Each structure stands twice: as C-alpha cells, then as structure tokens.
Amino acid sequence: MRNSIVEEGLPMSMYMNPRFKRGSPAALVNVKELPVSSRSRNARTGNMNPPPLIRTLDMKVDNLGRELREDLKGVESKKTNLGLTRYNTKRKRNSTAWPPFAFSNLRVSLSTLCVSMDCDCTIDAELRSEISALLTPPSPAQVDKYLDEQIKSSNRHCYGIKIKQNGEFGKGVYADLGFKEGELLLKDQMLVGLQHSSNKIDCLVCSFCFRFIGSVELQIGRRLYLQELGVSASQGCCQTDYSSEDDDLGDSGPSSSSCKEKVPLPKGFAESLMNGGIKLPYSDKFPLPPAVPCHGGCGEAYYCSKLCAESDWDLSHSLLCTGEKSEAVSREALVQFIQHANDTNDIFLLAAKAVSSSILKYRKLKVAHSEEQENKPNVSGIPYPSLLLEAWKPMSVGHKRRWWDCIALPFDVESSDEVAFRMQIRELAFTSLQLLKAAIFDEECKSLFSLNIYGHIIGMFELNNLDLVVASPVEDYFLYIDDLPYPEKKEAEEITRPFLDALGDDYSVCCQGTAFYPLQSCMNHSCSPNAKAFKGEEDRDGQATIIALKPISKGEEITISYVDEDLPFEERQALLADYGFKCRCPKCLEEEP
Numbered sequence: 001m002r003n004s005i006v007e008e009g010l011p012m013s014m015y016m017n018p019r020f021k022r023g024s025p026a027a028l029v030n031v032k033e034l035p036v037s038s039r040s041r042n043a044r045t046g047n048m049n050p051p052p053l054i055r056t057l058d059m060k061v062d063n064l065g066r067e068l069r070e071d072l073k074g075v076e077s078k079k080t081n082l083g084l085t086r087y088n089t090k091r092k093r094n095s096t097a098w099p100p101f102a103f104s105n106l107r108v109s110l111s112t113l114c115v116s117m118d119c120d121c122t123i124d125a126e127l128r129s130e131i132s133a134l135l136t137p138p139s140p141a142q143v144d145k146y147l148d149e150q151i152k153s154s155n156r157h158c159y160g161i162k163i164k165q166n167g168e169f170g171k172g173v174y175a176d177l178g179f180k181e182g183e184l185l186l187k188d189q190m191l192v193g194l195q196h197s198s199n200k201i202d203c204l205v206c207s208f209c210f211r212f213i214g215s216v217e218l219q220i221g222r223r224l225y226l227q228e229l230g231v232s233a234s235q236g237c238c239q240t241d242y243s244s245e246d247d248d249l250g251d252s253g254p255s256s257s258s259c260k261e262k263v264p265l266p267k268g269f270a271e272s273l274m275n276g277g278i279k280l281p282y283s284d285k286f287p288l289p290p291a292v293p294c295h296g297g298c299g300e301a302y303y304c305s306k307l308c309a310e311s312d313w314d315l316s317h318s319l320l321c322t323g324e325k326s327e328a329v330s331r332e333a334l335v336q337f338i339q340h341a342n343d344t345n346d347i348f349l350l351a352a353k354a355v356s357s358s359i360l361k362y363r364k365l366k367v368a369h370s371e372e373q374e375n376k377p378n379v380s381g382i383p384y385p386s387l388l389l390e391a392w393k394p395m396s397v398g399h400k401r402r403w404w405d406c407i408a409l410p411f412d413v414e415s416s417d418e419v420a421f422r423m424q425i426r427e428l429a430f431t432s433l434q435l436l437k438a439a440i441f442d443e444e445c446k447s448l449f450s451l452n453i454y455g456h457i458i459g460m461f462e463l464n465n466l467d468l469v470v471a472s473p474v475e476d477y478f479l480y481i482d483d484l485p486y487p488e489k490k491e492a493e494e495i496t497r498p499f500l501d502a503l504g505d506d507y508s509v510c511c512q513g514t515a516f517y518p519l520q521s522c523m524n525h526s527c528s529p530n531a532k533a534f535k536g537e538e539d540r541d542g543q544a545t546i547i548a549l550k551p552i553s554k555g556e557e558i559t560i561s562y563v564d565e566d567l568p569f570e571e572r573q574a575l576l577a578d579y580g581f582k583c584r585c586p587k588c589l590e591e592e593p
C-alpha cells in the first residue's frame with residue numbers, strides 16, 4: 001500500500017499545474033461559518049482568534065470574469081499558427097496590465113480571426129435548427145414542472161419555498177411558509193460541481209459528494225508528501241494568518257509569530273503517515289470514509305463509497321475517465337483536454353461534465369424509449385432530437401447568455417478593445433471545445449459540441465455558480481488536541497507537533513471548488529438579504545445550505561447577497577456589474593450619492 005494514493009492518484013500534470021489559483025470561478029456568495037467556540041483558536045498557537053473560516057471564506061465572491069481578468073493581467077503573448085497574437089492565460093509572477101504589448105496586432109487581425117473561427121464552427125452552421133431548439137427557453141409550464149420536480153426530489157431539504165418565474169428579475173425564490181431567523185430554508189444538491197485542480201493537491205475528497213475521505217493521517221501525510229516533492233501550494237481559503245490578532249492578544253509564546261517557516265519532517269515520515277505506518281493519537285475520533293478508487297482505472301477520482309463511485313460514473317465520469325474502462329472516444333484527447341483546462345481555466349472541466357451528463361442521459365432515454373417501443377410497437381416513437389432536448393433540460397432552465405457575451409469587461413481594458421477581449425475568450429472556449437470533441441464526440445448528440453452551446457453552458461456557470469467549500473477534518477483534529485487536558489495534551493503534542501510544524505500556518509485547507517445548484521441559482525440578490533449560504537459544523541459535503549438571516553414571512557422573496565453587503569455602495573455596484581445588473585434594493589437607493 002506504499003504511496004497508494006499518490007502513485008496511483010492524481011497525475012503529476014495536475015500537481016504541476018502552475019496556476020495554483022485560489023480564487024474560485026464561482027459567481028455567488030460563498031459563506032462558511034462555523035461555531036466560534038470550535039473555530040476561534042489557532043491550533044498552532046493556542047491563541048484566541050477570529051474564526052479563520054469565517055474570516056477567509058465569508059463572502060468569497062470571485063467569478064469567472066474576475067478570475068479571468070486576473071489571469072489576463074499576466075498574459076503571455078505568443079504567435080499562433082494563424083499568425084495572430086494569442087494570449088496564454090497562465091498567470092505570471094510579475095503581471096502586466098491587459099492588454100499586452102502586442103494587442104494592436106490582435107485588433108488589426110480581428111476580422112480575420114472571426115471569419116476563421118466561424119468557418120471552424122461547422123457544427124453551429126450545420127445544425128442551426130437543432131442548436132436553436134436547444135437554446136430556445138423552455139415554456140413557463142416546462143420550467144415550473146422541472147423546478148417542482150427538483151423541489152420534491154428526495155435528496156433535497158426543501159420545504160416551504162417556491163419558485164416564481166415572473167418576478168421583477170425573472171425567476172425568484174419565495175417563502176411559502178413563515179421562517180424564523182436561523183432556520184434552514186434549503187439544502188440544494190448540485191447539478192454539476194468540481195474541486196479546483198489546484199486544491200486537489202491539498203485535500204483528498206470524494207469526487208462526487210466532496211466529503212473528505214481516507215483518514216486524518218492520509219490527509220496530513222499526503223499533503224506533506226506532496227509538499228516534500230515541491231508541489232503543494234496552499235495559499236488561501238482555510239489558511240490561518242493570525243499575525244495581527246496574535247499581537248492584539250499580546251501572546252509572545254514561542255509559536256505565536258505569524259507566517260512560521262515550515263519545519264521539514266525527517267525523511268519517510270510523511271509517507272509512513274500516509275500509508276498507515278504512523279497513527280496519530282485520538283485520530284479515531286475523526287473517522288473518515290475509506291477512499292474508494294474509480295473502477296475505470298483513472299487513478300484520479302476517489303470516492304467515499306461505491307454508491308458515489310457508481311453515481312458519478314453514471315452521471316458523467318464514464319465518458320470523462322482517463323482509465324482503461326473509459327467510454328471516451330479518445331483517452332489521449334481527453335488527457336489533452338484536461339491538461340488544457342488545468343493550464344487555462346478549470347471551468348472547462350465543469351462544462352465537460354455538463355456535456356457528458358447530457359450525452360449519457362440521452363443514451364439512457366434512448367434505451368428506455370426503445371424498450372417501450374418494443375413493448376408497444378403500435379405507439380409512434382419520439383424522435384431522437386426530442387430525447388436530446390429532454391436530456392438537455394436541466395441546462396436549458398439555467399442558461400442565459402454565452403460566456404464571452406456576459407463576462408464583465410476588465411477594469412483595465414478600454415471599451416474600444418472590448419470586441420477583441422470577447423473574441424479572446426471565445427477563442428479560448430473554442431480551443432477547449434475542439435479538444436473535448438476529439439475526446440468524447442457522439443454523432444447523435446453532435447449539436448452539444450457547438451460553440452454556441454458550450455458558450456451558454458460556461459455562461460450559466462459564470463452567472464449562477466456558487467463556491468463549493470467543505471471544511472477539513474484536519475483543523476478539527478488539531479483543535480481537539482489543543483483542547484485536551486494536561487497531561488494528555490502534552491503527550492499527544494509530542495507526536496503531533498512535528499506534523500503541525502511541517503504543515504505550517506496553513507495547516508488546514510478546506511476543499512474548494514465551484515458548483516451549479518438548480519434551486520439556489522434561482523435566488524436573486526439584495527444588499528440587505530434575508531438569507532445566506534451557510535455551512536454549519538455538520539455540513540461536510542458539497543450541498544448548498546441556505547439559512548434565514550432574519551424572520552421571513554409567507555410570500556416574501558428570499559434573497560441572498562452576491563457580494564459582501566458591508567462594502568461601500570460604489571464597490572458593491574462595481575462587483576454586481578459582473579452579474580450584469582445595477583442593484584436598486586432599498587439599501588442601494590438610500591446610499592446612492
């Protein structure tokens with residue numbers, strides 16, 4: 001079992017992802033709040049501090065647009081085979097402002113690029129009517145039916161809310177009962193979600209439900225092992241930066257200074273920890289489900305149970321698995337697609353899950369339909385395009401605009417350069433789509449490989465996604481040790497302290513990703529919201545949990561804030577511009593200069 005997770009686990013290409021992006025491409029508010037009692041102390045220093053998860057995760061509001069802007073600040077220009085300047089979105093250390101020096105080349109050649117890309121988007125030209133059918137908004141009755149099914153679905157906690165479609169801002173969520181402050185309004189199951197590629201280095205979680213798996217020893221050992229290899233790069237989320245608070249509290253103990261150097265472990269310790277050779281004291285108080293490897297043989301996906309493994313396989317992974325049992329058309333192309341997404345924007349991996357799940361759903365519908373036909377030969381069959389429309393329904397309810405149309409213009413891009421900027425985004429999506437097409441193409445679902453469709457899927461994530469955050473058991477573990485009475489604490493710390501020191505200040509990193517939630521994504525924004533995305537101590541998977549911030553009466557709209565509502569008016573409005581609207585809530589109207 002030596003190094004089993006690492007050796008058979010994530011491919012090194014994934015470890016080597018140079019971006020190490022911590023900002024999530026999620027569009028809505030992500031809140032991780034845990035009881036202050038258990039979260040207010042740094043296990044390294046023992047000092048009382050503001051809960052790190054609250055400070056670091058409360059209102060983490062990055063979105064694709066902002067992330068991409070950041071990326072584009074460090075653009076590297078290089079010549080493509082078209083002879084045009086193309087921008088690599090890998091972030092550079094000393095980033096320069098967008099546009100880069102060679103931008104004028106791009107502008108001059110823009111028309112050529114448009115023509116060239118349109119020629120390449122043959123599917124869009126060939127299947128105009130099918131694509132238009134996929135992009136035609138479903139009727140209000142169809143939307144009602146779909147959302148009703150989601151509300152009634154057994155794997156959601158969803159009592160006393162309803163979705164209306166004809167509100168001031170389109171769809172909105174309303175209370176169908178009265179709610180008290182702090183009451184749970186909704187637990188939403190994601191449609192598609194993903195752990196950020198860079199975060200896979202720090203946390204091993206179930207690829208389907210995002211629960212931490214293995215054991216506390218495996219989580220710590222794996223991270224330290226990767227750190228030793230020089231590939232761990234924790235930079236945020238749950239990392240603990242206690243500098244100012246430590247000062248305030250006047251603790252001058254030996255471990256109270258901020259940003260401690262990591263103290264390397266003796267050789268072989270990390271591996272032993274990871275492989276069960278070393279057992280940490282009291283770790284059995286924090287049991288985790290065993291890590292079940294993907295049966296497809298990719299060595300990339302692990303699960304908390306066979307059920308999660310099978311569900312993911314059926315939902316999308318069978319086409320996206322790079323292992324021997326993969327149902328992809330070309331595993332080589334799939335590896336290239338994944339590499340491109342890791343090098344540019346991992347939102348493409350989420351888009352691939354959306355495409356894959358639609359294809360697989362279509363195939364299932366087709367099988368069910370053929371069986372029905374065999375049993376009732378006299379009943380006329382449903383044409384295949386209708387089955388594809390049915391498979392596509394979850395997306396059709398959520399999408400609004402194409403990625404390159406809805407992405408907000410970066411602050412440092414002149415409006416005269418806007419067209420070029422949007423073309424750049426479109427080109428990036430086009431490259432990704434070609435790789436995906438080579439990997440998992442299905443002739444009967446050809447229209448799903450249109451650039452228009454791909455753009456709408458990513459645009460849907462841009463405008464609707466919620467940051468996915470799951471707290472790490474590693475933090476609970478070290479806090480538990482810190483809480484032990486004397487002499488148990490001293491004895492335990494003799495063993496745990498070297499590991500804590502090797503992990504450094506960011507000893508605990510939560511699982512971070514992005515996900516689309518069908519019901520939560522219908523919630524509109526207010527700068528004085530009555531609800532909030534919130535994760536309690538017991539919420540240890542990727543579900544979205546929404547709670548009431550104040551009493552809500554029957555009939556009232558349930559709103560959340562997409563941005564930190566405590567920011568000044570101008571900053572809120574600037575951030576909300578990314579979602580394509582100017583907020584006119586009572587707070588904004590009052591504060592408007």
Ligand SMILES: C[S@@+](CC[C@H](N)C(=O)[O-])C[C@H]1O[C@@H](n2cnc3c(N)ncnc32)[C@H](O)[C@@H]1O
Pocket residue numbers: 169170171172463464521522523524525526579580581582583584585
């Ligand atoms: C997550 S969706 C919310 C559901 C949306 N109303 C719908 O019909 O699907 C976010 C989008 O809703 C609209 N929206 C949400 N809150 C708004 C507000 N306070 N004012 C104007 N538009 C809003 C914007 O178009 C925004 O991009």
